[in-house]
Amino acid sequence: MLLEIENLAVEVAGKRVLKDINLSIDEGETHVLLGPNGAGKSTLFLTILGFPQYNVVNGSIKFKGEDITNLTTAERVQLGIGVSFQSPPSIRGVSVRDLLKIESHQEINEPLNARMLELAQKLKFNDEFLDRDVNFGFSGGEIKRSEILQLLAQMPDFTMFDEPDSGVDIENVELIAGEIGTLLDKDIKHDSRKRSGLLITHLGYILNFVSADKAHVLMDGKIACSGNPAEIIEDIRKEGFNGCVECAQCIK
Numbered sequence: 311m312l313l314e315i316e317n318l319a320v321e322v323a324g325k326r327v328l329k330d331i332n333l334s335i336d337e338g339e340t341h342v343l344l345g346p347n348g349a350g351k352s353t354l355f356l357t358i359l360g361f362p363q364y365n366v367v368n369g370s371i372k373f374k375g376e377d378i379t380n381l382t383t384a385e386r387v388q389l390g391i392g393v394s395f396q397s398p399p400s401i402r403g404v405s406v407r408d409l410l411k412i413e414s415h416q417e418i419n420e421p422l423n424a425r426m427l428e429l430a431q432k433l434k435f436n437d438e439f440l441d442r443d444v445n446f447g448f449s450g451g452e453i454k455r456s457e458i459l460q461l462l463a464q465m466p467d468f469t470m471f472d473e474p475d476s477g478v479d480i481e482n483v484e485l486i487a488g489e490i491g492t493l494l495d496k497d498i499k500h501d502s503r504k505r506s507g508l509l510i511t512h513l514g515y516i517l518n519f520v521s522a523d524k525a526h527v528l529m530d531g532k533i534a535c536s537g538n539p540a541e542i543i544e545d546i547r548k549e550g551f552n553g554c555v556e557c558a559q560c561i562k
């Protein structure tokens with residue numbers, strides 16, 4: 311198993327946000343995380359990434375068989391965990407170009423390598439854009455494309471995407487989805503895929519372009535239901551979250 315979360319309980323600012331999370335994601339799998347606003351989806355992501363304000367009060371997180379519950383964020387990134395944030399911070403004084411060099415382990419005083427320049431072009435970033443400060447004054451769509459470009463520089467083994475389709479126009483959703491596919495080995499036969507991911511989506515639009523193996527519904531800090539992504543999204547559309555998690559087909 312690539313990622314194994316057992317009985318995870320997390321407090322943020324003294325409040326119990328995650329109560330008892332059990333979640334396993336195998337090599338080559340893409341899972342989806344659904345749930346109402348405030349259920350704890352982003353909290354789960356940031357806990358997996360090891361942000362210090364997310365205090366694990368019970369349970370464990372294992373990655374590649376290693377208990378990472380007490381590792382720093384930098385150590386987890388080193389092990390192969392990546393994230394595309396919903397609202398990433400701006401970094402004044404650091405250009406996109408330099409950040410990409412750091413993330414793809416290039417020398418800072420060397421020119422950005424051809425692979426990254428090609429990917430930047432594919433994601434519609436010109437040379438001038440690469441010299442801008444990271445996320446400073448970027449439009450919603452530019453932020454999302456820039457997050458994906460940074461992940462392509464890192465190529466993590468496990469990537470979390472926090473609402474990659476929100477605020478992105480139709481053409482750019484297709485573009486972003488194509489690169490999410492690259493990050494999740496979608497161009498390789500299912501059995502041979504190595505890279506895995508977990509995607510938060512509210513409306514499920516991105517799943518028209520990125521296939522997913524399993525969906526989980528997070529309600530009030532617990533995984534209330536897991537199953538087939540298309541069926542669960544359809545149920546949520548028809549019955550709402552409460553109706554969905556009462557469905558007999560749910561694998562509880």
Ligand SMILES: Nc1ncnc2c1ncn2[C@@H]1O[C@H](COP(=O)(O)OP(=O)(O)OP(=O)(O)O)[C@@H](O)[C@H]1O
Nearest residue numbers: 322323327345346347348349350351352353354363
């Ligand atoms: N740093 C923090 N300080 C205080 N409360 C927090 C913090 N981070 C998260 N919370 C609270 O934890 C709960 C879960 O938030 P979280 O962002 O994980 O939900 P979510 O499921 O991602 O919601 P959404 O779908 O609206 O993005 C919310 O009540 C939120 O206010």
